[in-house]
Amino acid sequence: MSSSLRTLLENPQLAQQLLSEAQTRGFVTAMAAAPHLINPSEWLAFMWGGEETSPFNSQEDLEVYANAIIDLWNESREALLEGSWHWPEGCSLDDKELVSSDTRDFAEGLLQGWQLSRDDWETIMPEESENNALLGGVLLCFSLLYDPENAMEALSQEGADGLAQFEEIFASVPTMLCGLTIRAYQLVNEDEAEA
Template sequence: MTISLAQFITENGLEPFVLSATQTEGFITAMAAAPNLIDPSEWLAFMWGGEEEAPFNNHEQLEAYATIIIDMWNQQRDALLSNEWQWPDVCALSDAEIVNQATREYCEGMLQGWTLARDDWETLMPEDSQENALLGGVLLSISLLFDPESALATMDELGAAELAQFEEIFNGMPVMLCGLTMRANQMVEQQ
């Protein structure tokens, strides 16, 4: 029986020391979408805040955690490249808060992960390229879903509140993110 990341974190008392399971999954999704594969050994420490010392009791615990992370990365990468990625079941829209807390955490993790691959994205899809519009659309959508209240307020100030169609953004994210990942992969293979 495989253990879920959330269960592993809880059973080992790691909640105060590592990103939440939802943030972690968002981070891993960003790493899986990256145009150039980044070895997990280069980003695994970000799961516990980039500290040099891992918060695990022993090497076996670290190894079990890393295995869960790498398995999750493989699943996310496969789903993105096969156009099958979907929001995790815990992520949803909310009548009261536009999106639920899990969606915010997932998007926060994705934005954190994007920062690590930013140079690769900017090199592959420079500002003046057609592909940059796709990249910008995905990043804007993730940002809007991470903090929808601020986005609404800003758009309202600009007289553009009608642009904030969060349901469409949320529902369109799988197509956009898969499309971006597949296009980046195609471009990297052509280089």
């Protein structure tokens, strides 16, 4: 994440109005993974709660923010399609809380972003398709990471060693998310070639 974006996110006047750094990363990652490219002008306002008016005091700050978000999107998209995406710094497991607050916030941001591209995902990977299992697996992982307490309880009820399963889930997310993005990219290109 660029220092200019981090500075804006840490600004006390903006911090209450913008998604946190980890939520921002999660949301932008969801947009970067989306099967069809969605123009940032269509989703940027969700970064500050969907309000029509941005919380920035100057047009210059808004432009710095928007450009930094687009740079982050480009980095994320490239890493996802290359299969080199990894958890951002600060996202980790935690002995006491199961996951770090950054992991939970990242998962929350990604799930929020996914809602904006949900129709595209459901069109390209319909419910009965083989690809839908991959999509469902990724969404389940992020849901579990967002709400780890209930996830541990559910895993324990299934007779699984919850903590070991959790470590496995966390470790598998980068591979699964890259695989999902690459598969969606292939499906979109196949559809366009047939059209």
